Amino acid sequence: MTSATPERRRGRQLPTADELRIWRDFIETTEALSSQVSTRLQADSALSPGDYVVLLALSEAQDRQMRSSALAAHIGWERSRLSHHLARMERRGLIRRQDCPTVPRGSEVLLTPAGADAFRNSTFPHLRAIRELFVDALTPDQLRAAGEIAAALRAHLGAWGED
Amino acid sequence: MTSATPERRRGRQLPTADELRIWRDFIETTEALSSQVSTRLQADSALSPGDYVVLLALSEAQDRQMRSSALAAHIGWERSRLSHHLARMERRGLIRRQDCPTVPRGSEVLLTPAGADAFRNSTFPHLRAIRELFVDALTPDQLRAAGEIAAALRAHLGAWGED
């Protein structure tokens, strides 16, 4: 619209109407998808996606416990976000926190039996939902393409962050 | 893992490790992408993605105003979500609400001059961000594939909702 000339669009132009339509479809659909998966998880297991990520990391950790900052790094969350989330999970009895003996001001996060239970019971329905809502929706080619698209987007995002 | 037999995976099995890896990459990357676009929009225009969607709809509406429920339907939001969001936008002077003369209990949402300004100034940088972070990251084939993947996911989601 800014220019009628059909010049080869080299990075600096605005998106075309088609590109914009794809953007909107893509972003709205992925949002709907993750919201649907999250709704299923909630219904099946009374867990949020955040809960699941934390419980998964702790389940795989040595002794089912981990330093708070290591946990944050492992799952790629900001420390403050994790702190808030752990407070909510602790209120519900899924995890516990205790002072780390070796590191001053350090905090150990550990899985409670209730948390381990909740995670165990959630796994199967959650994976089933992923298959039903995501994997089964796509052809093998599309699934492969989805992986490549994610990789390309991530690489591009990373490159932008470092400029 | 549940069964070693390589039976053709027909909808009822859990995802394979590869499928699961693609799922995680895909969902995490799209989340990072929309968060990055939202950060840009905020930095460039002091608007959230929600603000943008509402302002876009109002800008295109007859007389730059719309019934609250029509607006909600148009952008696909729950009424309560829109109500909360409009309250925040009204506080900031981007929109105004007034009683609808024809419909009892109905509410007209209308764009203020400040809201129209904010939207106008946000458009260019926002579209540029979409191009830089999304369109430019993908090859034309990948872009096409992204559109098809979105369509397939959406169709599948819809089918699930109606069962």
Place this chain on the structure above:
DNA sequence: ACCTGCCGATTGACACGTCAATTCCATGGA
């Protein structure tokens, strides 16, 4: 006239995320 039900919209309670303080403690100068 009264009650019941519905419809449009708002409200309240709560979960979640981000950003900017803030706390606590240890350590390394001066």
Place this chain on the structure above:
DNA sequence: TCCATGGAATTGACGTGTCAATCGGCAGGT
């Protein structure tokens, strides 16, 4: 000794989203 500097984690304020409850007015039936 005293201070400042820094790392680990928490806290507070606030925007955002969902769900359930509520409000206010207008039917329609009795």
